[in-house]
Amino acid sequence: MSIDALPTISEECPGVTVSRRSPFSVLPALVRDPLQALPPEIYHEPVVYSQVAGRRRILLADPALIHEALVRNADALNKGEDVRRALGPALGQGLLTADGAHWRWQRQSVAPAFRHEKLMGLLPPMIATAEKTRDRWLASGSSIGIGHEMMRTTFDIIVETMMSGPGGIDVARVERGITDYLKPTGWVFALSILDAPEWLPYPGRSRARAAATYLRSAITRMIAERRRKPDGREDLVALLLAASDPESGRTMTDEDIADNLLTFMTAGHETTALGLAWTFLLLARHPNHEARVLAEIDEVTAGGPVRPEHIARLAYTRQVFSEAMRLYPPAPIITRTATRAFPLGGFMVPQGAVLILPIHAVHHHATLWESPERFDPERFAPEPAKSRHRYAYMPFGAGPRICIGSAFATMEAVAILAVLLQAVRLRSRADDMPAPMMKVTLRPKKEAEMLVERRS
Ligand code: HEM
Numbered sequence: 001m002s003i004d005a006l007p008t009i010s011e012e013c014p015g016v017t018v019s020r021r022s023p024f025s026v027l028p029a030l031v032r033d034p035l036q037a038l039p040p041e042i043y044h045e046p047v048v049y050s051q052v053a054g055r056r057r058i059l060l061a062d063p064a065l066i067h068e069a070l071v072r073n074a075d076a077l078n079k080g081e082d083v084r085r086a087l088g089p090a091l092g093q094g095l096l097t098a099d100g101a102h103w104r105w106q107r108q109s110v111a112p113a114f115r116h117e118k119l120m121g122l123l124p125p126m127i128a129t130a131e132k133t134r135d136r137w138l139a140s141g142s143s144i145g146i147g148h149e150m151m152r153t154t155f156d157i158i159v160e161t162m163m164s165g166p167g168g169i170d171v172a173r174v175e176r177g178i179t180d181y182l183k184p185t186g187w188v189f190a191l192s193i194l195d196a197p198e199w200l201p202y203p204g205r206s207r208a209r210a211a212a213t214y215l216r217s218a219i220t221r222m223i224a225e226r227r228r229k230p231d232g233r234e235d236l237v238a239l240l241l242a243a244s245d246p247e248s249g250r251t252m253t254d255e256d257i258a259d260n261l262l263t264f265m266t267a268g269h270e271t272t273a274l275g276l277a278w279t280f281l282l283l284a285r286h287p288n289h290e291a292r293v294l295a296e297i298d299e300v301t302a303g304g305p306v307r308p309e310h311i312a313r314l315a316y317t318r319q320v321f322s323e324a325m326r327l328y329p330p331a332p333i334i335t336r337t338a339t340r341a342f343p344l345g346g347f348m349v350p351q352g353a354v355l356i357l358p359i360h361a362v363h364h365h366a367t368l369w370e371s372p373e374r375f376d377p378e379r380f381a382p383e384p385a386k387s388r389h390r391y392a393y394m395p396f397g398a399g400p401r402i403c404i405g406s407a408f409a410t411m412e413a414v415a416i417l418a419v420l421l422q423a424v425r426l427r428s429r430a431d432d433m434p435a436p437m438m439k440v441t442l443r444p445k446k447e448a449e450m451l452v453e454r455r456s
Helices: 023-032 064-070 080-091 100-114 117-120 122-142 146-163 169-183 185-193 204-230 236-242 256-265 270-285 287-301 308-313 315-327 359-363 380-388 406-422
Strands: 047-052 055-060 141-145 334-338 341-346 345-347 356-357 423-428 435-438 440-446 449-454
Touching: 023 047, 055 064, 064 356, 080 185, 080 204, 080 334, 100 117, 100 236, 100 256, 100 380, 117 204, 117 406, 122 146, 122 308, 122 423, 122 449, 141 146, 141 345, 146 169, 146 185, 146 236, 146 270, 146 334, 146 406, 169 204, 169 256, 204 236, 204 256, 236 256, 256 270, 270 287, 270 315, 270 423, 270 440, 270 449, 287 308, 287 315, 287 341, 315 406, 334 449, 406 423
Parallel strands: 055 356
Antiparallel strands: 047 055, 141 449, 334 356, 341 345, 423 449, 435 440
16 A cells, blocks of 8 residues: 555554543643653553644554654654753753754764763773762761762763863752753643743743753853863863864854753763662662672672773673663653654654653553563563564664663663672662652652661
């Protein structure tokens, strides 16, 4: 059948489940926690269709359809209005939010920072930063907020590795600014779905805007300093300063560079920090898996300090991190908008439709995973992983917009886990896992306190 003859996806299409939740229940849920606004059917059906405020929304949990959309039809999709409204005021048109030629140019410009040899050179500062966190914990006591501690560690790593250090930036204030900025994004998504005007006030808006203004001014000062005194450093800032568009020959303005540095600071620390926080919380409740991780660290390091060459050999530790990200994907939902009609699973997706890729639902899907709620790092051993559809697991997204930092993040997480677990045991006060909540990223609803015990 030619694609012109394919029916447009709609409520009547066979195999498509229709969500009948009313906007009156969906929109408040979206403000509180977008994960609660997902139709429950998407946790056991392949495709769910809904129409909210006149916009068609197609939710995909079938790995083959995800492949067809995000990989084979990537050129028919862009990030869309919801993402632009939520993240644009802070991240401008950086790599995460840009589309088309502007995105492509930026992706090519920063790619050298993520080559394997370059990443290997970043392991010493990653390990050294984890050691600072370890020493702080050992010196200062018994109780820590795991989310905050991991944010601090991964933030220091991103600033150290991508920008060669803070260079006059008030790191604590920038970190707070990012948190303030992300807090009210549920409101932004809800208002965007309703096509409400962008000036409309909502709780947390002025604080978020003030945070975005501070972030941008701090970064712009740092860029000006680097332009004034080029010093031969080979970091992300240097790549951005040297980048030129292959089509127009244009170089990046300070604003383009600030967009990207803010993008990397935000996308490059929150997600990894949350993946690590969930890993520690899970290990505290699964002593048998924790014991296996410790045995591996002991064997690989022979009881000595963690060194860069150990990281690739910590295979079970990596499996544990992967399984934590299956249960608690740090980026639990991604979205796209169709810029033109394209075929998907025997139907046509019309121009303007919004595709929702509910990574959280894919990772917990009843037909894709056996006992999906069970924590089982064995799922990521080489054999079971081989027999699974590649897009049944996608914490880093899929297609050309896949996370550029996935190898960086995995390496960093394993290094941090190895350094910290070798020295301390983290215990939770509560038996149950903390409830998760989405604010762009997936975090514990309340900061999770953990007790630090020195390992003998
Ligand atoms: C466990 C940690 C991480 C997770 C789970 C994660 C997840 C993701 C996901 C799902 C996307 C795709 C978004 C979409 O398709 O709409 C993405 C994109 C991106 N991530 Fe990550 N990320 C992580 C760590 C990092 C790190 C460490 C960096 C930088 C050093 C980074 C930088 C980026 C950037 C710049 C993009 C946009 C790429 C593009 O559109 O070309 N991420 N990330």
